[in-house]
Amino acid sequence: EAGVAQSPRYKIIEKRQSVAFWCNPISGHATLYWYQQILGQGPKLLIQFQNNGVVDDSQLPKDRFSAERLKGVDSTLKIQPAKLEDSAVYLCASKQEGAKNIQYFGAGTRLSVL
């Protein structure tokens, strides 16, 4: 079974530029999460989708971050404009319905904002 796919693996941009990350969850997983992991910290939830609907985006900085999951499968997270403090690893995770909330993570995209 293929895991959660994310791209790109690394991205370096200058502040005020925009960037987008892509995630393809495990086939059949209805729930998709985006997390931000700052160096030395645990993952912090940014947004949770159930199929193509948003369940929780309470910690998403909506003035600069946006995410979509139009067809209920893959998802895109965008930052515009980026700030220095956005430097982090952005992890995507997915979960099957009724699966005791076990989340499977992708390898992440490491973003450096200069």
Place this chain on the structure above:
Amino acid sequence: QQPVQSPQAVILREGEDAVINCSSSKALYSVHWYRQKHGEAPVFLMILLKGGEQKGHEKISASFNEKKQQSSLYLTASQLSYSGTYFCGTGGSQGGKLIFGQGTELSVKP
């Protein structure tokens, strides 16, 4: 509120044992344990639900005391492959979102 993990870091020799603790100030429904190696995805180890059960995974086991809002991860006879950062994720309700601790970095030396 973010759970607190202790210790923050631990160094072991192969074959030694370690305990990692995870404490929450809120009532818990579940505790999830993950291990993340540098530059890789966090990997699910085990889940513990309300009931104080202890679960095992090879030589790694865990306990959950919902009254104390605590969970402990036990690593026995550690192997080099156990090196990585261990995270606990706590859930306040069935299917609810997970809040992750800050992580415990474990290094196993030959």
